[in-house]
Amino acid sequence: MYLTIKPFLVLLCMAGAFSYFFYKTKALIDLMRAAPGGVIIDRIPERTFMFLREVIWQSSVRRNKPIVGIAHTLIFWGFLVITVGTLEMMVEGIFHGLTISSLSPTVHGWYVFISDFAAIGVLGGVAFGFYRRLVIKPDYLTNGLDAKLILVFTATLMISLYGYNMFRIPLEPDAFINSYFILSTPLAAMFGLNGASSSLAFAGTEFFYWVHLSMVLGFLVYIPNSKHLHVLSAAPNIFFKRLGPEKAFEKTDFEDESLEQYGIANSTQLPWGMVLDLYACTECGRCEEQCPAAMTGKPLSPKKIIHDLKVDLLSHSKTIREKGDLGAIPGFVQNEGEISPDVIWSCTTCRACEVSCPVGIEQISPIIESRRNLVQMEAAFPAELQTVFKNLENNFTPWAFPADSRADWCQELGVKQMSEHRGAEVLYYVGCAGSFDDRAKKVATAIVKLLKMASIDFAILGKEEKCNGDPARRAGNEYLAQMLIQENVETLNKYQPKTILAACPHCFNTLRNEYPAFGAQYHVVHHSQFLRELVDSGQIPLNNKSDERITYHDSCYLGRWNGEYDAPRALLKSAGVKLDEVERRRTKGLCCGAGGARMFMEETIGKRVNIERTEELTAKKTKTVAANCPFCTTMITDGLKDANQQDDVVVKDIAEILLEATGKG
Amino acid sequence: MKIFVCIKQVPDTETRIKIASDGNRLDLAGAKWIMCPYDEFAVEEAIRFKEKNSDATVTVISAGPERVKEALRTALAMGCDNALQVALPENADSFMTAKALAKSIAAEGEAHIVFTGKQAIDDDAAQVTQAMAEFLDMPAVSVVLRAEYGANQIQAEREIEGGSIEKYEAPMPCVIAAQKGMNEPRYASLPNIMKAKKKVIKLVSLADIGVTADEIKISYSGFTLPPERAGCKMLEGDVPTQSKELVRLLREEAKVI
Structure with a gap:
């Protein structure tokens, strides 16, 4: 009787669960398809390789967190293996006796051999998961019921699999595959099931069959509505993610007169890539752990903003999918809402979140798009920025200095200008800091001295140079940024320099990664890279090496935005310096607090980021901190002043340290 | 209800002053031109008045050469409804400017309030507001920090030396000249900047209003830079x-x- 009904029962349960699953996932896919933006799939071989490495080989979850990563890898691989058996169980439930053995008993044997190990691996991973959530409880981890529930689900799934196998052994004592149950056989013996009656064995098998099946089907029902949606979305998100560290923000086409919205105000405007990002997040919190805003008490957490955006998007899912009253969908930034303007303005665009995300989410993109909306559509931004915007409009620098005086810093250095020396080998793009800021002018002077020492044929743009656009762009004023960019592009294209040397990582990054979209593709180098070559080729003789211990600070825009961690370190080492590295370095280097135009905004909430960073740097008790960015130099110097350590510790640019090592400083 | 704002386009505050080779004028060829910061307060005040009074329209006026259109577009982007350029030569003085502005305003119809900045930051003469009010036969309150607009009169608080405040009441129509601190001028939104680019700026020639070069009462000679600070x-x-x-x-x- 039971065996007659069972296929129908299994079919009914499966039909119910699968229909619900497909209905839910279809809604999610439809929501994503309703999002603006086209799909361009380029560089397929590279993407496939990355997919294999990060998804199948699981390298991205083990990066920075090997133990958690191993636990995840065991669960992931285990599931891949066990899912085959689960499908087999479903088929067998409908067509009694149809198993892998029907195709090949040997294959089946080897499969259960592997799956016995896989299940114990999953249980091990789950056990660690419980330990982490119940005992370690890291702050950055969203530790809700959702996560614990899924662990219980998974554990039950594995235990029921062993239960099923253990009762199958006495049920069919002569089955070929029994000798392959490397773990289930001793387990069965341990529980004294070897001599079990066939009716007990049958009852046990069926009981665990149904526990296992209901867990699997429960999973299907549960996943689309939970953070465990990442089981479906993380893999495609990784496949479509950005290849390499270089990133340029989306360029707004201001010539397009049909544009009515600048930046992103509400969830209908999120492009599909961002929607997939939201689906892919499982709230692991690795981003929040690294975020300078989150760790200093700001309202921004990259994990939370992604979660809040997802909640907002899903709350409008029906309206968006059915193309209802889209105009009635409110903006996601609300003064009293989860995403307040303070959340949006707290970001330093340091990209620690994006680099630490195992599934390739770009947390900064919606923040910048939101700033674009706030600034351009609503003219709502921190008051300090108005002066910055006006200065950029009128003087082409964020600071109030006459544009005329841009080349004054080098009047006595005999630096040529491109207008009088068109064929110069190297265009030294000084930047606003090097041109106007008293501290950074000294760095610019050191660079000029080093270039002259190496007999480099270089020139600067002088008055023709304008801010590269970084602060305006990151502050959301895309329109202003593009005015600056376009004027610079025209100037650069007039001179067609072979190499552009930038001493500010912000200039370097924008010129290198963002200018190509505006028609200026040049070989752009940061001074750490350029000077390293000159030292390596012997063009800068170092006759006064020091053996001082120095702490080095990675800048975000040279490091995470461009992947350059080695050149400045190599340069310091060639100057004889002993590097005393801090914990948060390279990809985990902590921002100084000035990126994302935060340099020009007041920091009134929580602890100041520069103080957090300065404390870490000075804990090494070195007399010198080395930096490669004028903003970092300013911020850390301010941090030292705040701690009254300005007489004990000095911040120097790597160029200044190198100049000292030449003995001709 | 017609509201007018008079603005002047001035060289940016960071401009380096150079004297032309003839020594009788400044060489402003390379200057970056901006709306006078005091006039920004006036524009903001006019727009705020309009936002509270739905029947009000704001017309922004600038007297000067072709370049002043740029400043007019900035004011349009901030929220003014119409713009008017009075074609005045570069060498127009305060007297001529005041007369030209007054005549242009009178030609546009009955003014309710005329807003200006308390002075222009280029020559710092602070003459035009009062002279224009005289030509318009309107009362004028200058250096205004706060104003309350009644149906027929305005109560204005003006700053005087020593940080004291004087309170005035003036019948409408009248001229109000803004002091820094009267409000926080807004930053124009991008859609408004785009719209402002397409608006027509009405051009008024000297002949239209019957003003001639004879109105220039001041001529300049012998500019020198102040001695460099030791x-x-x-x-x-x-x-x-x-x-x-x-x-x-x-x-x-x-x-x-």
């Missing part, structure tokens, strides 16, 4: 030594005591 001198030693040295220098070098 560098400061740092005194060394402890406080008593420094004090003695300071007195000696004030007596012997500066000859002020």
